[in-house]
Amino acid sequence: MSLPILKIVIHCSATQNGKQLRNKTETAAQVIDHWHQQRGFQRQSWAYRTFNPYLQHIGYHYVIDTDGMVETGRKVGETGAHVKGHNQNSIGICLVGGISIDGKNFGRYTAKQWQALHRLLCELESQHPSAKICGHRDLSPDLNGDGTITPNEWLKDCPCFDVWAWLDSGEVINTDHLFND
Template sequence: MRQIDTIVIHCSDTPNGRWVTVDDIDVWHEQRGFRRNVTLMGRNQPRLKHIGYHFVIYAAGAVIIGRGLDEVGAHVKNHNLTSVGICMIGRDQFDLLQWAALRKNVLSLLETFPGARIVGHRDLSPDLNGNGVIEQVEHIKKCPCFDVSAWLAGNMQPLDGHIFNEVA
């Protein structure tokens, strides 16, 4: 197993409540030129040749594997080698089951990788090396559109203002 010291949370940046799947993400990541290592992908979603995240959390809380943990992800510039990427489907509001699944997913990863830090994509500057290359500036600046440190401080409970409610 590769060394993992960071858990990075993302959002799909798609309209809240829209159904989006790992197959959709695979297409987007193909367009961005991401490609999985065929040898390492093994039996983890072999039909998905491009998806960059390790986990995707759907509305209603299903957690779908993208890449296996042994595979280096493609989700956060300069931090892929030692991180795991989790993507919440939605823009800035997620339903209660999604929030619960995120909590469970992160706690489970912490059991496997004790001491790993947990951050949002936006907490990791894409341009720490100063090379001037910043992709999808607006997306990276906001992703995952909630404050991960506040979520951690609140014992990983759903954050006010970020709870999707179908009937609202």
């Protein structure tokens, strides 16, 4: 019996907004897998032998590149490596991008990424109705104990937009965080 999914956590790759991570020889998930290998992440051998054996280190369950391609990383139900203290019973989704070259427009994603994220979240919500959707930054510790995690308490700004405000807006494409090339 698999454990219930209680959180769906949105991340960013902290790479340049609008710049595809996939290259001529590797998918975006494979590029991230190399980064996670360098950080010491390791999937359990039984897990990668049965699901995505070429991704032995990736911490995320899904990666969405700038063209809207959704790739699987870890299998849903496999413990991730994406938010310290919140990896069990969660799904990690990584949007490629998040960093701007001008240092001002963080968290800009393409229309295709927004559409893909929206579709994926609809699918995951129907499969895991008890799961709370949030951004990585929303799982930072409440340092002053007031029950609210404020920007000065964020360990990271990831995914560089307010996930709850976007979901509450009902928009598929978050126009405030749309990358326009």
